[in-house]
Amino acid sequence: MSESTRRARSTPSGDGARPVRSSNQLEPAVFAIFGGAGDLTWRKLVPALFDLFQDRSMPDHFSIIGVDRVDLSDDELRRRLRDGAGRFAHRGQPDAEAWDEFARHIFYQQGDFKKPETYSNLAEQLAKLDKEWNAKAQRIFYMATPPPLFGVIPTGLGEAGLARDRQRARIVVEKPIGFDLDSALQLNTTIGEHFDECQIFRLDHYLGKETVQNILAFRFGNPLFEPLWNRRYVEYIAITVAEDVGIEHRAGYYDQAGALRDMAQNHLMQLLCLVAMEPMVSFDADEIRNKKVDVLHAVRPIHHDAVAQCVVRGQYGNGWIGGQAVGGYREESGVPPDSQTETFVALRLYIDNWRWQGVPFYLRTGKRLSRQVSEVAIQFRAVPHRAFPPEATLDWQSSRLIMAIQPDQGIVLRFQAKHPGPKMHLRTVEMKFNYQEAFATRTPEAYETLLWDVMENDMTLFMRADQVEAAWRLLMPVFDAWAVAPPGDFPNYAAGTWGPEAAQALVAQQGHSWPLPIDLEDFPPESKGSAETAASQKPLKRVRLKEVK
Ligand code: BG6
Numbered sequence: 001m002s003e004s005t006r007r008a009r010s011t012p013s014g015d016g017a018r019p020v021r022s023s024n025q026l027e028p029a030v031f032a033i034f035g036g037a038g039d040l041t042w043r044k045l046v047p048a049l050f051d052l053f054q055d056r057s058m059p060d061h062f063s064i065i066g067v068d069r070v071d072l073s074d075d076e077l078r079r080r081l082r083d084g085a086g087r088f089a090h091r092g093q094p095d096a097e098a099w100d101e102f103a104r105h106i107f108y109q110q111g112d113f114k115k116p117e118t119y120s121n122l123a124e125q126l127a128k129l130d131k132e133w134n135a136k137a138q139r140i141f142y143m144a145t146p147p148p149l150f151g152v153i154p155t156g157l158g159e160a161g162l163a164r165d166r167q168r169a170r171i172v173v174e175k176p177i178g179f180d181l182d183s184a185l186q187l188n189t190t191i192g193e194h195f196d197e198c199q200i201f202r203l204d205h206y207l208g209k210e211t212v213q214n215i216l217a218f219r220f221g222n223p224l225f226e227p228l229w230n231r232r233y234v235e236y237i238a239i240t241v242a243e244d245v246g247i248e249h250r251a252g253y254y255d256q257a258g259a260l261r262d263m264a265q266n267h268l269m270q271l272l273c274l275v276a277m278e279p280m281v282s283f284d285a286d287e288i289r290n291k292k293v294d295v296l297h298a299v300r301p302i303h304h305d306a307v308a309q310c311v312v313r314g315q316y317g318n319g320w321i322g323g324q325a326v327g328g329y330r331e332e333s334g335v336p337p338d339s340q341t342e343t344f345v346a347l348r349l350y351i352d353n354w355r356w357q358g359v360p361f362y363l364r365t366g367k368r369l370s371r372q373v374s375e376v377a378i379q380f381r382a383v384p385h386r387a388f389p390p391e392a393t394l395d396w397q398s399s400r401l402i403m404a405i406q407p408d409q410g411i412v413l414r415f416q417a418k419h420p421g422p423k424m425h426l427r428t429v430e431m432k433f434n435y436q437e438a439f440a441t442r443t444p445e446a447y448e449t450l451l452w453d454v455m456e457n458d459m460t461l462f463m464r465a466d467q468v469e470a471a472w473r474l475l476m477p478v479f480d481a482w483a484v485a486p487p488g489d490f491p492n493y494a495a496g497t498w499g500p501e502a503a504q505a506l507v508a509q510q511g512h513s514w515p516l517p518i519d520l521e522d523f524p525p526e527s528k529g530s531a532e533t534a535a536s537q538k539p540l541k542r543v544r545l546k547e548v549k
Pocket residue numbers: 205243262263
């Protein structure tokens with residue numbers, strides 16, 4: 001379609017009117033990325049936008065404006081981002097033609113985030129694009145900067161009048177939202193001075209993962225398990241987000257943050273909410289977010305003097321990962337040799353409501369653990385009476401449902417079955433659902449999903465201010481208790497293990513155990529590889545929310 005036909009179809013809207021749509025019915029959009037020359041833009045944002053572009057899921061009219069302090073030309077930025085797309089986009093090394101077409105939408109603007117002219121220059125550029133497209137584009141201001149700038153940028157945007165349009169102007173802020181409860185409240189207030197809550201997209205990339213979203217689909221799309229999803233049938237729930245990597249050159253950030261801030265306050269809390277929430281009445285963003293906040297409000301507060309009983313912290317020493325010797329946390333470059341920062345945390349929480357009273361929720365996360373695995377295990381109660389003779393049940397394990405989030409993606413149900421033979425002998429068997437086997441389509445990266453949702457103005461997968469604050473409120477006693485009682489035993493786990501002994505004791509005290517990670521691989525890697533490659537080349541069809549409604 002020629003440019004003039006496109007323009008003829010899209011009529012300019014007056015102030016406050018809904019933005020016009022371009023020919024593929026996606027509203028024109030500009031991503032103004034603060035930190036455009038930084039790691040997040042290179043590693044995640046632009047590869048995801050490029051994947052969306054190749055799936056024909058970007059509007060005809062779109063621009064990516066990288067805003068940063070360094071001196072770069074448009075072409076230098078494009079070259080840098082091409083490298084990132086080659087490494088991190090789904091399709092790997094970009095096809096030259098596709099990249100060139102995409103790169104025409106990328107621009108660079110040098111500017112100091114603290115200076116008003118950065119924002120007035122940006123405003124000018126945005127106005128120019130609107131004029132050129134004969135449209136009122138959505139303006140997505142993305143803070144891909146270090147957290148200390150999260151308070152500065154919204155103010156600059158607000159003062160330049162760029163936050164004013166409630167329909168079109170959106171701001172995206174990534175976790176960590178604040179360093180503690182006070183700073184999170186402060187940050188929410190600062191952003192809120194310029195942007196309404198309906199314009200603020202607080203991003204936790206875990207929520208963009210397909211398998212995380214599938215927790216809702218599985219729970220509320222099937223009548224089968226929900227009746228069992230409560231204290232009557234569930235003995236305990238274990239949520240693991242384990243990484244085998246270390247801190248990957250992020251000492252400056254990580255040594256200040258630690259595992260509780262970096263992973264538990266956000267990713268683990270999100271998983272907890274999705275697993276424990278009540279059924280939503282509709283698939284409305286606020287309805288779902290309300291149900292999630294209810295969970296956090298119901299978590300039994302952790303008392304300052306009970307922290308040692310229900311929270312375990314750890315730091316890795318040297319050890320072995322995949323047959324390779326690796327150094328301890330304190331030997332990582334940039335980490336002080338006497339660092340007291342935790343690289344592992346495990347918590348035992350209770351949710352004080354009708355559904356979950358008395359059911360322990362065990363949460364753990366850590367760096368340099370035995371392997372990378374994220375999963376949620378629902379351990380069901382034992383049968384009330386074992387009618388089988390003792391020799392029939394030597395291998396007895398209560399039923400368990402495991403939702404594998406990554407790297408394996410799927411669901412496993414473990415239960416008892418009769419072992420073939422003349423005698424009644426029970427064995428534990430598994431029923432498996434594997435995403436890759438079940439769907440001949442690729443799984444989008446979390447950032448693709450989330451960036452698409454920002455363009456769609458769909459807040460379902462984003463955190464609301466009260467949820468972030470509730471998660472901080474819950475964990476503050478732990479931070480406070482730890483601040484006055486530094487750990488005496490760090491490093492207390494070897495790299496390549498499952499964390500400190502005390503984390504085993506945390507669950508063992510209740511007669512429970514952390515589940516061993518499941519393995520979904522039961523078909524040859526070659527066939528999986530080719531199925532995945534073929535699927536990853538196919539454009540992903542995204543259904544637009546506005547079409548569905
Ligand atoms: C980030 C943390 O939010 O999540 C990192 O800051 C962590 O420390 C990462 O490695 C894990 O994300 P994923 O998607 O690789 O599980």
